[in-house]
Amino acid sequence: MTAEEEVVNGGAIEKPTLGARLLGANTFWIGLVLIALCVVFGVLEPTAFLTLFTVQTLLIETAVLLVLSVGMTFVIITGGIDLSVGSVLIFSGMVSAKAMEWVSGGSSTNAGWGVILFGLVVAIVAGTAWGILNGLLIAAAKIPPLIVTLGTLGAALGAASLLNNGSDIRTLPSTMRTTIGYGTSFGYVPNLVIVAVVLTLIGAWLLHTTVFGRHTFAVGSNAEAARRSGIGVTRHLTSIYTLTGALAGVAGFMSLAYFGSTTISAHSTDNLNAIAAVVMGGTSLFGGVGTVLGTVIGVFIPAVLKKGFNIIHVQDFWQMIAVGAVLIAAVWFDQQRRRSRNR
């Protein structure tokens, strides 16, 4: 073949078929695992597993974790990690509950929407503040994310406990609980789930269709190349940890509405659950690769396993073992893929 002919071929670059793209995607395989799980439990216990109630509770129970995991997806795509999300969630909920009590002049049980919205804003601001702190320490001071967020994990939890002498606040606006916490819209859809879905869709849009998302992948793929291309890497990383903090703030408010309490001791493994969900969903711990859809699937695999095991009366502990195995397998596949590529 002459060079001339090759150039002509070079102009007509093929696009692969949809099928080939699907088979090559991590998300596709992990999605199959989720569908298989649903089918297995559905066949084993059709009357218990495939009910409206089961689906509703499954969705509600995953809503808070989903919001945390969307933020975590961005962080892990940059090659970072955020261990502090669970503590920031608790801190935001605590500050929000305190603020609502304060503007109600005592117990906020009978407070109206004005107070509730104020509480939401406070929760988001509190989460954002921790996010900015994480971001500055990681991106500007160049301290490894594992250490920074391990530090803020402890600090945020400690600060939350100090605010109410280590005990939970259980008096919260009842309107908030009945509407946001366990109210439904369109007949069946829990409001908490709608919030999570909207935030997830925005996250997916931001990551996969915008300049912000493109730069997130670039920073995770090769930070020095991103810098030389004129991307403000420090600023970008800071805004990603800030975003994750803000989402943890929203999650804190959602948790408040759902549990009707600040639940200081209930979120100690949220960070690991979010990381596991993101990584199972095909996002690479090495950075540069990941999808929000994968994260959604990764959030649901442990949740479906847990529900299913409960229904078929297998002890919960098996779920922990199974999730651990799937997680390790997912990372192993990711490593193999990288090795085979970087020949």
Next chain:
Amino acid sequence: MPVLEAHELVKHYGSVEALRGADFTVNAGEVVALIGDNGAGKSTLVKCLSGVEQPDSGQILFEGAPIRLESPVAARRLGIETVYQDLAVAPELDPAANLFLGREVRRSGLLGKLGMLDKAEMRRRATAEFARLGVTLQRIDVPIGSLSGGQRQSVAVARSVVWASKVVFMDEPTAALGVVQRERVLDVIRRVRDEGMAVVLISHNMPEVLAVADRVEVLRLGRRVARFTAAEATLADLVGAMTGALTQEETR
């Protein structure tokens, strides 16, 4: 008039003195080969002249005026583009995304203001540019890290010449290339030169240097030691200058 000049550049990395008062000149519409032994300071000089590193002392002139290149962005704004020796591509992104990295095309209207990418337009333009520059890729939507070393290098070369308007630095752009791809890059270099840009080529391949360069500048131990017109230089001259057997410029 030279488009870009360096005077007495000094650059330390800790205790290593990578540049010890290096001079360099490149004119518009010429290909200058920058040659020298490994560790002579070629890559460091390129980094100083493309804003990636800042020299500890010395002067850089752009079209006769002294400038400071604070960042790669500052250099790019002047029309200076670089193919780095480490390529500086994002391996997880596809060739089109790499071509437009930091210069993403947005959609028109409100969606663009919200930051939405025009992926189709970028892919279309990337395909056209790759075809024009003779970069052959089987697929345009695979991560660039899964391409061969030569293809990756070709994409990096294409990225630099697409955006440059004044100077293109190429730090060993042909090192991983096969014969056909190498010829294509050399063609691209000539074409860019004929359009009036300055090209600085770093290469260890002396026949290649003599074939494509108009002038040759030789760096040794962080200093410029010799300058040649390519048509008058012999292989022995170049090798002599690189090894120190021949020195034109007096040492200070």
